[in-house]
Amino acid sequence: MNGIYNFFNGVGQFLSLFWAAICSLKFFSSSLDKIFSQLFDMGNRTLPVAALISLSIGAVLALQTGIQLSEYGIQDRIGGIVGVSLCTELAPVMAAILMAGRVGSSITAEISTMSVYEEISALKTMDIDPVKYLVLPRFVACLIALPFLVIYMDLIGWLGGSIVSNLNQTISVSFTAFYNDLSQVVTFSDIASGLIKSIFFSITISITSCLVGLTTEGGPREIGTSVTKSVVASFIAILILDYILTRFLILVGLL
């Protein structure tokens, strides 16, 4: 019973903070410096790892699928399979998981430290709204960063797939054949569906990590607990949301 109460209480707090973040968008222009600073920080934290992950996923996907396809002599269809898999599912989900792990955890750690050491209360005593000062820049930066990260991972993943398809002697598909098939199969709606997912994921990650940080109480020990809680909650929410969004995108004909 307590678990059900906590779940709905958490959902309520999430929606309330999300709404507060939306309302604070009117301060967008005066928060530009903080938003850019957050964007820069997010880019620094995620781009190198994102490149490594997407290159590896694209390569492994091409290797496993390409060998199977070559048994039927249709390995020249590998470009489309790698292209669609990456941009509709793998890149958005992996980018979101990476963002939750690298950026979300850091947001929670920073804000929960501020909560524990009464820095958030200090902001309130100075008539500074913590949502405007802390949540808005992270919310907007995440909203901008994640779709770009997905496109970045799409491109690098396709590159990884094309390299393996070209170099592996069993598959042996040229770069031109790989990208020809990819361009014929991957549609704008495939890419758009990945970007739509990333927008929902970014809202989930930024609001969850800020919320857990802002509601942290107790001593320094709670900071670690909050970071774990935030990352686990974001992972679970991303996976559940991914299924719901996929169903929805199929329903509206985008997938």
Place this chain on the structure above:
Amino acid sequence: MENNINFNNVSKSFSGKVVLDNLSHNFKLNEVHVILGKSGMGKSVLLKMLMGLMTPDAGQILINNKKLDDAKSIDNLKISYVFQFSALLNSLSVIDNITLYLDENNIDSKENRLKKAYKILSDLGVEDSASKIPSDLSGGMRKRVAIARSLMIEPEILLYDEPTAELDQINTRIIAKIINDLKDTTNITQLVVTHDIGFAFAIADTISILDEGVIKISNNPEMIKETNHPLLDPIA
């Protein structure tokens, strides 16, 4: 009618534990009022309710006979708070911490904000730390910077939560001097909660003893000494 802060039957409990129990008390404005009490007696809770960081379970807080929120909005009453562990933002330099209130609320020009901030830092003897990060400062300096940040708001009421916590005797004397200087040169009402009895007697116009959720005694320091309250034993 005399200007005052009036706690009217205020109660507050946490997880069933009563911290403030139907507390009623008048604090005069424009003086240094020290609230003495053992740890965990609700001294900080009292200040946080006055700051608006906590709400009473029952009762009300009036300032000059207006409800706290009305006094803040109608009279533009400014209340500032010096936190027990300073609560400076470690992601900002000292000077950015000091100007934060003015920066975020778009008050005055950048040049004037800095001028004002350096003047206050200089008055408190910490102007050399302006470019440092708060975590690089000693406890005493952090406390002075926290007071400087509170003064930037130009408060009418300044609340101090255990201002000498974790400070040595020299820094305690510096903080006492700052409070006494503010008393002599401004009309700021200063409410200080502490369990440091010597410090309390060094700064107070009035001392109140908070015990078991209510204010048991309140008087000037001389009269308080004569009460022989058990809490004052260490200075006997």
